[in-house]
Amino acid sequence: MLAFWGLMLQATPQLVTAATTDAKQKVTFMIYPEIPKDNLGGNKLGYFNLKLKPNTEKTLKIKVFNPTDKPITVNVSAKDAQTADDGRIDYLSDAPVAKKLLPSPGSYYLQFKPRVVVPSKSQEWVNVKVKMPATDFKGKKALAINLAAMGKNGGSINNRYVYAVGVTLNGTKLSVKKLQRLAMPKMKTGFVDKQPALQFKVNNPDPIFLKKGHLSIKLTNQKLGFFNYKLDLKKMHIAPNSTFNANLLLGGKRLVAGRYTMVAHFKSDQYRRQIKKTVQITKTDARYINDHNVAYQKKLKMLIIIISAYAVLGIILIYYIRKHGSRDSKND
Template identity: 30%
Template structure:
């Protein structure tokens, strides 16, 4: 089952710490190329390690990046301006072009920056690539957050197959952060809301059954150093609980927070969730009853690693031993009476 789930795991190295104040090349071992940002006139904060741009409604601008091919062959790279989203492990990522329900940002970076570019860089040479920006006519508060995601699809790195037959394929990418403001004077604070609660699996706990809680950041700002405490109870008894910290949520995003059962099978029934989230001085408290159906529990358990319970076998073994003892005792008494 798990071989089908993770037959190929794509491990991508993302490097985003690129200084604009003192530009330097950044590379990933085996990627075959480096990228160097070229400082923009619209840079709002030159001390940060990404493009931090202040623009106006309807304004046009551009950012430039120098790409260096360190190999002896022409590289055909793919550069994608992607909006940031939140992974289910509670971190910000930039590797997806189409986010669907993962993002509620009013504008997507791929739309504002002209979409994906295919870039050919000759062997042992450099090329400067321009990414145009066209701001929407309607103003907004907060940030549009994302990155220019550079991928070399030709570089597959090493493929390792372990004893269980899982193959891990390495590919290399680098992400150069892009944050766009229009109003830098107004502070926009995060706002978290509680979404759906469902049964699923927790991949971070080696595919344990889990209660999946969708948490939404509805405002256009990052939620940093997020701490979450949760507990799932039934009839007043706490069954599962978590205490996690140092999570980050992208602006206008959501993720499925997993409350692991520690490999105990989920059962159908009515449960109660109590969850407290903190970020800085902000605090959100959520309490809600929810139902897990038999079908949902069965599906979650089927796709998870569940501890096998031997309790019934222990009971049967004890009963069998008692039955054998009683049988032996009965035959013993019967034999004794016959001899008398």
């Protein structure tokens, strides 16, 4: 079981306490990041936001408290910010970063001990050294210092407590004119949480955060325009140099094979972007998705039942009309 408390958006630097809904569960550990005076935006940000010169070093400090009766081993790691599906910044993912988009991750610049043992009723400092490269980089590098420990929940399952303390390293500022902007290189069919979907690969090739993003996508069949699929995602936050999937869930809709025109519109606080391209849905992919689309199959079965019922009623009605019609004609 994973319990997660992030410090990315804390209003002020303060002692952060882990808590659970289980009354029997004791607090595992608490942390206090020491925000430096030269932090961009001040220490009220609650995370490390640094502008360091090339070839310089700086030590970041996080105090760890152990209020329990036993020593706690805290595992320390650095995770580069990624973007989760449909647009949410993720500081916990174990998936490797996309090297083509982020060839020099910010986590490479951090040095620390991988684990710290905190004695009972005591505290220890986690020291993280930031060692900047010899040459400056462009834009921003986003990552988090993750501190994790296991704690008993009173049963057979352990809770894993994770704190993510954000780190933003600021390089040379990029002008809007020099941005490559959002790209959507491919689309594929698949399943998301067992639900059939069209998955659009989205890349942010630029070393900037894209905030308050709004992505709308429409696929229109080039031969039969009434076959179309739409996706609308709002309040997206996209990490620098990251990739993710925008998932168009099909629900009970039938997937129709054919050639489609894709028109995508994206806007954020940084810029606007339109992407237009042709995508292909093969008969094989469409058949497989439809065969495994539970909602569509239920809908299809219901439609067959309704059509069958109407057909039976039609046959009965025709038989009734013919039978009674022939009697009426004899009487005449």
